[in-house]
Structures are given as structure tokens and as C-alpha cells.
Amino acid sequence: MLCASLPGLDGGAVKASSAAMASLDIYSRCWIGNEKGKWNKLAAATTKAPMKRRFNISAMSSSALAESRCTSSTKFYQEVLNDAREKFTQEISFQSKDRDISLSKALLYVASEDEAFMAFNREMDAYSLQSERRSASLPSDATEYTCVEAMPLAGKNMNEWMVELDVIAREVEVELVSREIGCDLAEVLDAVNMVLFKSRGFKRSSVLVDSKCAYLHSVLSSGYCSAILLSVIYIEVCRRLNLTIVGSRVGEDFLIWPQTGNPEELFKVISGHSLFGIVNGKCVDDPRSRASDINSNSLPGLELATNREIIGIALANLMRLHWKRASRANHGLMLTSPLRSVDHADDKFNRLNVPLLRPQDLRLAIMASERLLILQPHNWALRRDHGMMLYYSREYEEAVQELSICMAFAPEEEAQVLEPFVEKLHLLRVESSWKSRGKKGHLTVS
Template identity: 70%
Template structure:
């Protein structure tokens, strides 16, 4: 079993504290916070759904937004809109804070994430294909599109979410068969060895050396048997859960380690046949002196914070944001989300200087960030990063809103850095509105 790796923060950058004072802007932000954001958790969940519905209707991609509704054998935008909205609603319901953490299904939640992104990507793919067909044939035809009752089968490589969950059930059944063939009892060591044999020997699951979108979604990993470290850990947890064996995990440095829940931590580190239980689950990393896992023992293990299901989903989403941001900014090597937060009075640039990023990947990063904000609505750094992604998407109005909320909860020195940038975004938003009315030139203020 390969341990899961992650980074504790997303695109962090050291920022010097700039001493700017904008009393008018700060008072406006504070007043808005007092009046509108007293219950930030509920606000975040509801506004995220509203924004998502709006974007699925108007902003599926800059290229696709101008595409006709439907031609030939292509599906109508409404088909994808409902798939996007349903996936986000199901995700929000699954991780609702009204539910007990133990009742949250990691597999189901990740499949809802996959379903939303798959619908978004499929829509863009169809619109591109449709545009190409129109260019070749020079004709247009209309159709009513697919039956919306079929959208679940479209969302995830032709299978319903229940079918992908059944694949995890089937893996657990294979482990049970393996245990029966050994004619042994259900000792913890034997169960874990059987899980490892089925997953990594019989079925051939392996960790991908190159992290890309194909190995970053649960349904793709279940199909290809090749996935990121965090997804392999989640599959391990889900299979063991079906065997009535609870696997827990915790962040250790930049790694995410898992082990069976037990009231006797000493048994996890007892070496039997060359391996400890902790080693069986986490693989060779426990023998690597460069890994912090090699320093763990029964005492230090008790000092670790056990990750909840919501925490694990948060780690997965943070990895997804990082993946899509890296792909979106590929042509701008080294670009950090926080790069534009330099002293604004020295910056003479306007909105046209915003680097051009790959729109589909940037939108996928924003969608993952929206879902992570539902989980962590009070995380000011995450909200800052989300606002910066909206800035790079040139959605200045929404960027102002997110960064203004961030300023209300961020440490004072961080808020002082954000203030002049938010003021700049106000001007960019006005300039964009001015140009949309047919006016030319830059908006100047005294």
C-alpha cells in the first residue's frame, strides 16, 4: 500500500506586509460582514449552489458559452446543466454538517465530485465537436437531446454511481473469498494481507508516478487500476469498511498514513514475518529513513490527530485544486495564485495584463475550490485563493465578493495586503461594465 501524499497549503507564498489604509473600503467590508455573513456556513453552502447553477447555465466554458443549444446527435445544454446541478446538490447533501461524520460515504462523495467534473468536461467536448462539424458541413439542425432520465449513466463512463459503488463491494467479496480459501480465522493480520493481495497482486492496483486527471478521479482509478496515493488510500478504507474493519488515517508531514483502528497501538508495530501491521497497510514507506513514517511508534501514533471523513475529502479536494491549477497555468511556469498581490500603487497594469490560462482547467479548479469552501467556510486562506482564481478567470465581481469576505476573517496584516488589490478589482469591474456598454478606453478616476 502506498501512502498518500499531499501538501498542507495550496500555493502558499511569503508576502511582505504592505501598510496601506483604505478606511472607506474597510468600513464597507465590515458593514457587509455584520449584515450578511453572520452565519457564514449556511451562506457559503447556499451561495455556492446559486453560483454553480449560474455558471452551469452561462459559463460552462468561454468557448462553449457561445455555442448553439443542440444540433444533430449532440446533447442539449439543459442535459448537462441538470447533471451538474444534481451532482453538486448530492455532494452538498452528503457532506452536510447536519449529518454525522461517520455516516459520510467517502466513495459516494468522490463519485459526486467525479460526476460534476465529468459532465462539465463532456459538455465542452461536445460543443467543440459540434463547432467542428458545423464548420465542415455549414449546416445546422436541431434536436431535443437525450432523455434527462439517462444522465446518471452518462456522467461516469456509462455507469451509474451505484454501479461504481458495486465495484467496491465486489472487491470486498474477493477479499472474503481469499480468506475462505486460506481456511483461516479473521485475524487482523490475515485480513490486511488478504486486502493487499486482492488489491495490489490480483487486481493490479498501483500508484501512478505521474499525477494527472485520469488517476485523480475515483471511477477512473477503479477502471484503470492506476491512481494517486490519496485515492488508493480511500479505496483501501472503503474496502475494509465493507469488511467491518475500520481504517483511520492522519497527516504526517506531507504524507497521509492509514492504519486499522485498535485499542492496542503496540500490536500495529509488532514485526511478524518481516512486516508490521502498520507496514502492511502503508507499504515500504515505513522502512524509508527519509519518511517521517519510519519514526512513528505506538506512543507517537497516539499523538496524531485522526482525520475525519470530511478531513479526508478536504485533502482530496485540495489535491484536485492543485492539479487543475498546475494544468491551467502550464504556459505561465511558476505562476502563483498570490503573485498579483504586490503593492498596487506600483502596478500600472490593467485587466488586460491578467495571464491567459487554460479556461477548462481553471474552471475545474474553481469548481473544486467551491466544494472545499462548503467544507471549510471559515478558511480565509482558501477563500483568498478562490477569489484569486476568479480574478484570473476575469470574473471581477465575484472575485471582489470572495476577497472582501476573506479580508473580514484574515489576520490584519493579510487584510492590509488585500485591501488595495480589492480596490483595484472594483475599478476593473467598473471598466469591464463600461466597455460592455460600447465605450472605449480606460476608466480614469481622479
Template identity: 70%
Template structure:
């Protein structure tokens, strides 16, 4: 028989409480009920830090009804926060984290395979590569949303549980604005078929001007695509969002144009000119692109109003200067799209620190009176972690494209510094110094030396920081 001790109660009070439990529940033996209540209370103390059983039953005056009611309430609460349930929830969280991590890895591997330098550049699909980027970022955001919903559910029991979140069979099945990768590729096929139908309705052959006119009519009139001049919304920078909403950055609008024309066997090429990305059909006679018909040149029709803006470098392009432009490869175009993602996510991450530049700490590292010389890491500005992580992910993909670009690696290392991952920051910035020009390496050197000290200090973790589960 299990004996239970209640400090603070005399023999008479104990008998009153046992009698109350017998009266209220004849099916359960008294010692068992008391033991369950006691164990449940002790576990709850360890789980959520509340005072427990002793603070409730240590009062001198308590009648039978009060004791019975409170024990029943404790028993009900014990089941809602028991360690077994907590362990199950933690196990489920780890399982979901592992699932999302597999999706992230699969999307990164597919992206790497698509832009592999072992394959010819012309065989790279811009649409697939950028959709793999979107899948990876969406999986990361979906995991964060699910964890937020779980935290809210744990805090407020009246909120629905996120346990019924649908799992996807594969990375390709991840929904992007309601469609998976395959369905968005089919959407591009559908746009190309609409252009073909427009050409058939005109009863014409494959005249270059008529094909371009039909593409423009379908994209900008039927489909309603429009270029966003100010990039403040990430929806303009992900291919699936652009196909869904019609609002696009210049580079993604060019990607859609190139992909649609590729399906029509019309080669479209492009190049960066100042802050613009210009595209045009590849032809052996560039003069025909600048022949003015109906008040506009074909080059201007394809690229929009930017070629008519006197403040734009595109307004100076003619048939001769066009030949001098470096035509962007598919890898270059993907790189431009990734740079735009980095720029936007960094801007959103550092919103509270208006005007904060990635390279700002590099300059201050040379000044002895700067607070940066305090190597406790407390002077690193606080940034929005989710947006910063998205910028870091875009930077990692950019380095897959251009691993020897020292400027890209420097920016990546600085983002790791802002995220307080000093080990990785030291490694990346040290590699950067090997590729950077001598004057840039001299700027990086004192900063990296200070990062070494910050890395050592951050390694002195308290016992409470060990063993924490962190989703990468």
C-alpha cells in the same frame, strides 16, 4: 405577382435569365424561383457575411446555363445555412446546455447533501461524495466536447453531426468510464467479496493481520492497484478512473482501502503526516501495528514504502507518536482529495505561465511600479479556461466543506480573478478579509481596491457583448 429587381442588368439580360429558368424548371413559376433565390441570398449574407446575390449576377456576360446552375447552387446552399436551421440549432444548443446545467446542479446538490453537517461524519460515504464530484466534472467536460463537435460540424459539413448524443435519465445515470455511480459502488462491493473469498480459502477467522494481508493481496496483486508518485494525470484523482485503471493518488488509494474494509466491518482511520496520508486499522493496542513480522510491521504493510523512506516523516511514526496524530474525519479526507484536484487543474491551466502562483498578484499590488497598477485587466495572464473552470468547481466544493477557511476562500477568489470574473472575485476576497489574520488582510486590501476599478471598467461592455449565450 411578385416583382424582382436586378440592379446592374439590362432588360435583355433579365429576359435571358428568366428564359433560362423556364427552360430548366417548368414546375416552378419563374417569379417564385427568383424570389426564393434572392431571399436565400440575402439571408445568407446576414448569416455568414459572404457577398451575396448581387456580386454573382451583376456581371455583364452570363449565359442561360450558367445562370440556371448558379441559382440552383444558391438554392441548395440556402437550405444548408438558412436562418430557420440556425435558430433550430441555437435552440437545440440552449436545450442541451439547460440539460447539462441540471446535471451539474443535481450533482452539486447530492454532494452537499452527502457531506451535510447535519449528518454524522461516520455516516458520510467517501465513495458517493467523490463520485458526485466526478459526475459534475464529467458533465462539464461532456458539454464542452459536444459543443466542440458541433462547431466542427458547422465548419465542415462532412463531419458527423453530434445531434444523436444520448441523454441520460438522471444525474445518477451519467456514465463514468462506462459505468454509473451505482455500478461503481457495486464494484467496491465486488472487491470486498473477493477479500471475503480469499479469507474463506485460507480457512481462518477474523484475525487482524490475516484480514489486512487478504485486502492487500486483492488490491495490489489481483486488482493491480498502484500508487502514482507524480500527479500529472487527472485519472489518478477521480475515484471511477482509479477503479478503472488501477493508478491512484495516495489519498484515493486510501479511500478505496477504507471503503473496502468498511464493507468487511473493519474500521480504517487515517491522518496527514507531512506530504503523506497514512492509514491504519483502528485498534485499542497500537503496539501490534508496529510488531515486525516477516521483516515488516503491519503499519508499514498498509502504508507501503513511505514508512521505510528515511526522507519521509512517516518513517518516524511509532506506537506512541501514532496516538498523537489527529485522525482525519471523512470530511477531511474529501477535502484532501479536492485540494489535489485544485492543485492539478491549476497546474494544467497555467501551464503556459510556468511557475505562476495563485497569490502572485497580491504581492505585486503593493508595488507602484508594477504593471498590475494598470487597471485595464489586460495584464491578467491567459489560462486554459476549461482547466481553470475545473479548479474553480473543486474550490467551490472545498468551501462547502470548510466555509470559514480564509486560505481556501482567498484561493477561490484569486481563481475568479484569473477567470476575469471581477464581481465575484471582489465579493469572495472581501469575505476572506473578514476571516483572515490581520497581516493577510493588509495584503488583500490594496488588491481588492484595484479589483473594484477593474470591475467598473469591465462593466463598460460594448453592444456586441450584450445578450450572448454563455454556458455557466
């Protein structure tokens, strides 16, 4: 089922963030450990096999070696992160024609960047655990890939995941050959549906709670995914079959259908369902959904989504997911919650009463919003939400900068809401800077 709900943090606005990639010195402040200090398959795959010889290293020398290797890993992962972001930016560049953008390639760059960040966190956790235990069993440096495309994602590199889409398309061709039929549109769509939903077992997640449903490589591996990524797979497979699939936002849903001069055949009911209904899921039969009102007459009037907009929907899903995970312990917390209380007469804001959020998920949400702002740099609501996430991350200088830019683009009433918050946030930034300088001065004197 390919009915995609459009995410909206705090009031339905799609969230975003700055176009600039945060450096790894910010990332390093956000790492958290995995359970029991174990590495997952990716972390293990990026390291050389440990030497069998047992080392007897003192705690001090062990710590020094760990710090040296930590520095090397930091440099390597920063290069991977920068490479992934740069190539994502190139893929969705406005200098390119929209039809030349590869949905799958852009989203795999997103997955590669996030996976590199999480792998770095796991490796830092391992170093920390070994340091605490004064262990001499230190891992070797991560394998230095020549490019981000060579980095493993769930056992395959990026190019191999692209090939996986080619394999699915060939399975559809085999299905058509077995039927001994021509290339009738209805039969081609039926064959695609057969391979995706029956042979491959792709299923749409009604509620997005697992990050594995939000990354393309995980979806291709498990078959369990968000609706928008299932739409992306459908579009990419059909493109390989020389069949153009288009899509449009309809209310809270994202609908897809083949570009055809005869939309009536999409709505012919066969065995209780139309092809349009099979492709888009139950939303077209739900009277509560605006999608249920679509017919052969209204379909041509829908505004078609561009490839950039489809990528933006996937990124908004990703940011919404990580924000929810980051704020899980703070029930009801919204990005704009601090804006509602800034004018109160108490001093809660001045006491820096910022709720504690899960740092890794918060950073992943910020990274998703950064990519969204690359796509929509003039969207004031996206920039506001990005600035608020930076505030929650206690990056006050960056938050002041983003929210100040937002005020220049926002409607007057929204700018008036932001102004007192930004003023107080600026004071927090100055206070934080003074405290930081005071600590450095104390260390220098002693």
C-alpha cells in the same frame, strides 16, 4: 502504497472556493475542444444513434438547428451539474453525522459533475466544428437521464461503481476462505493487501499529473491513482468487511491503519515489513518523513481525520492538479503572484495583464475549490485562493466579492496585503462593466 501527500497551492494552504455553484452561462464561456473534434465514449453514450437518412440543409438552417439543440443540451447539462452538486452537498452536510458520510458516494458525485461539464464542452466543440464546416450531420439531443446516478462514467453509472467496491470486498472474503483461517486482524489486512496490490494491481502515482488518477471511477478502472484515493478505496473495502480503518495527517503524509486496541501487532515486522508499512507505503521507512517516527506508542496520540477532512484532501489534490494544468504555459505562476506586484509603481495591473490559462482546467479547479468551501466555509486562505482563481478567470465581480469576504476573516497582515489588490480589482470590474455596456449600446443603435 497509501502515503498521501497533502497538496498546497502557493505556500501549502489547501485551496478552496465559494459554496455557490457557478451557472452554466459561466461554463459556456470556458469550453474548449478535444482533438480533431471527436467525441469520447461518454459524449457518444449520451446521444442517440444518428439517422441514416442524409440531410441537405442550407448553412443557415443548419446553424439554426445546431443552436436549438445546443440550447437543449445546455439545459440538460446544467440540470446534471446542479443535481450532482446538490447531492454532493447533501452527502457531506453538517446536519449528518460524520460516520454516516460515504467517501465513495461523495467522490463519485464530484466525478459526475466534472464529467458532465467536460461532456458539455465536447458537445459544444462538436456543434462549433459542424457550424464552421457548414455540416448538416448534426447529433441528436443527449439522452436525458432521470438522475445524476444514471450518467455513465467510463462505461458504468455511479451505482455500478459502488457495486465494484462490493466486488473487491467479496474477493477479499474469497481469499480468506481459501486460506482456511479465522478472522485474525493481521490475516484480514494481508488478504486486503493481496487483493488490492497483487490481484487488482493498484499502484500509487508518485507525481499527480494525470486527471485519471484523481477521480474515483477512473482509479477503480485503471488501478493507477493518487495516494489519497487509494486510501479511500482501502477504507471503503474494509468497511464492507466490518473492519474500521482510520487515518491521520502526519506532516505531508496521510496515514491509515485499522482501529485496534493492540497497535503493537501493526508494527511487528514479518518478511521485512510491518503491516503498518505495507498499508502506508515507503514513507514509514523514509527517514526524511515524519511518518517514519510513528510507532505503537505514538500512534494512539494522532488526531484522527474525519470523513469530511478526507474528502477535503481529495478535493485539494484535484484542485491542485487542475490549477497546474491550467497554468502549465506560465511557469512559476502561483495563485497569489498578483498580490506581490500590486504596489509597484508601474501600470501593468491597470492594463489588465492577466495571463491566459487553459479555461477548462481553470474552471475545473474553481469547481473543486467551490466544494472545498462547502466543507470549510470559514477558511480565509481557501476563500482567498478561490477569489484569485476567479480573477484569473476574469470574473472580476465574483472575485471582488470573495476576496472582500476573505479580508473579513483573514489576519490583519494578510488583509493589508489584499486591500490594495481588491481596490484595483474593483476598478477593473467597473471598467469591464462600462466596456460591456458600451458594446451593447453600439449594437442597439446600429
